[in-house]
Amino acid sequence: MLTLPACLDNLAEEDAHETFLRRREIQREEKWRRMARLMPHGARGGGMNFEFDVTDPKLVARTWKGVPDKWRATAWHAFLSASAKRRGGCQTDEELIEIFHELQEESSADDVQIDVDVPRTISMHIMFRRRYRGGQRLLFRVLHAISVHFPSTGYVQGMASLAATLLCYYDEEHTFIMLVRMWELRGLKVLYEHGFSGLMTTLKEFETDWLANDQDLKAKLDDFGIDAMTYGTKWYLTLFNLSMPFPAQLRVWDVFMLLGDADFPGNPPPTRESKSTFDGADLSVLHATSAALVDATKSLIVEGDFENAMKVLTSWVPVRDEDMLMRVAKAEWKIHMKNRRHGSA
Numbered sequence: 001m002l003t004l005p006a007c008l009d010n011l012a013e014e015d016a017h018e019t020f021l022r023r024r025e026i027q028r029e030e031k032w033r034r035m036a037r038l039m040p041h042g043a044r045g046g047g048m049n050f051e052f053d054v055t056d057p058k059l060v061a062r063t064w065k066g067v068p069d070k071w072r073a074t075a076w077h078a079f080l081s082a083s084a085k086r087r088g089g090c091q092t093d094e095e096l097i098e099i100f101h102e103l104q105e106e107s108s109a110d111d112v113q114i115d116v117d118v119p120r121t122i123s124m125h126i127m128f129r130r131r132y133r134g135g136q137r138l139l140f141r142v143l144h145a146i147s148v149h150f151p152s153t154g155y156v157q158g159m160a161s162l163a164a165t166l167l168c169y170y171d172e173e174h175t176f177i178m179l180v181r182m183w184e185l186r187g188l189k190v191l192y193e194h195g196f197s198g199l200m201t202t203l204k205e206f207e208t209d210w211l212a213n214d215q216d217l218k219a220k221l222d223d224f225g226i227d228a229m230t231y232g233t234k235w236y237l238t239l240f241n242l243s244m245p246f247p248a249q250l251r252v253w254d255v256f257m258l259l260g261d262a263d264f265p266g267n268p269p270p271t272r273e274s275k276s277t278f279d280g281a282d283l284s285v286l287h288a289t290s291a292a293l294v295d296a297t298k299s300l301i302v303e304g305d306f307e308n309a310m311k312v313l314t315s316w317v318p319v320r321d322e323d324m325l326m327r328v329a330k331a332e333w334k335i336h337m338k339n340r341r342h343g344s345a
Contacts, residue, residue: 025068032071035059036078050074054082054258055265064330066322067254073169079257080181086263087185087280093177100176103145110147110155114140121160138172139163145176150183153192158237162188165241165249186260187281191236201277202236202286203228210291210336217298224306228290231313235290236283244293248322255326256285259333268341288333292325293317295332 035058036050052059052075067075084090091099108114118140142163147155162182166175183189190198207228212218221227234242239256240249262270262282270282294301296317301309319325 028062028065029068029070031062032068032075035062036071036074049077051078051082054079057266060258063254063258064326066251066326069250072250072254076169076253076257077174077178080178080185083185083261083263084181086261090184091180093174096177096180097173099149100145100173103148104141106148108144108147108155111144114143114147114155114160117157117160118143121164135164135167138167138175142167142172142175142179146179146183149180150189153183153189153194156192156237158234159192161238161241165239165253184279185281186256187278187283190278190281196233198277199233199236200229202283203232205283206232206287206290210287210332211294213291213335214295214298216302217294220302221309224309226306226309226313230310232290234314235293236286239286240289242316244317244319244325245322248319248325251322251326252285252289252329255329259285268337270340284333284336285329288329288336289325291332292328295328296325 035052035056037052039049039051054060063075081093118136121139139160143155143159146159146163147153159179163175163179166178170178179188183192187198187202191202192198207218211221211228240252243249258264259267260281260283262278262280264282267282270284294313296319297312300312304312
């Protein structure tokens with residue numbers, strides 16, 4: 001996954017290959033269009049809303065292969081909306097939009113730190129280059145609102161990466177909606193809670209239920225004294241935003257948005273303790289991705305020394321073949337689901 005497929009080594013920049021990729025993307029867009037169902041307009045109007053049958057195995061399979069970028073914003077919103085509907089008791093999009101604007105009138109103890117961090121968040125992106133304008137202004141407003149809306153977590157640096165990713169696909173109001181849904185339905189409120197006890201529990205679960213399956217690698221990391229907190233903190237708090245190329249990150253988010261619900265139809269439920277700890281979220285997709293990244297760098301870790309292992313695990317992972325990354329992650333995920341179904345995970 002860290003190199004291009006052999007068949008593409010000499011084709012990556014050729015027009016014929018670009019034409020092939022575009023034709024394939026158009027075909028995938030049409031498949032997703034046929035799966036989407038048009039929903040009535042919300043109270044505020046503002047465009048079409050769609051939903052998907054999340055119980056359809058075809059939808060799950062196609063999500064693992066990647067949501068077409070043209071449908072990504074629609075699909076992510078639909079996946080989280082389906083979880084909100086299944087969970088019950090969640091505020092509507094219209095209510096959250098009203099809350100977002102009300103929160104702009106309130107002060108936040110985190111505003112100074114947010115103001116410092118905003119210019120440092122993907123500042124090379126054209127949308128976020130200009131101070132106090134454009135994307136930077138939107139990013140500040142969203143982070144301010146989240147810090148006030150969830151006082152138990154407030155603002156933590158990794159949140160800026162999440163909000164910036166969403167602002168590439170949504171306006172500020174819907175970015176706020178998506179973050180609220182992710183906090184409440186995908187376990188981020190637990191990951192970001194003060195003291196990071198939820199994060200430590202998450203990484204302990206990764207080491208115990210996932211990393212331990214590779215005894216040679218686990219033994220080597222134990223010998224070095226490298227635990228998952230050392231490298232996993234950035235992975236989980238930013239959902240891999242600062243750890244791999246953007247296209248690969250989006251592929252992980254595609255699946256996490258769909259399958260990150262502990263009550264997802266058809267999946268074996270997590271343990272009662274795990275479900276309670278993460279507010280009904282299932283972080284298996286994040287664990288599977290972490291396992292895939294560690295597996296990709298295994299030879300460098302096992303054959304190297306402590307310094308090399310630390311460098312490999314804490315540096316940017318140059319994923320060039322995101323299809324391979326997701327195939328490995330899916331294989332890890334399916335093994336875990338099978339073990340869970342038989343009561344061994």
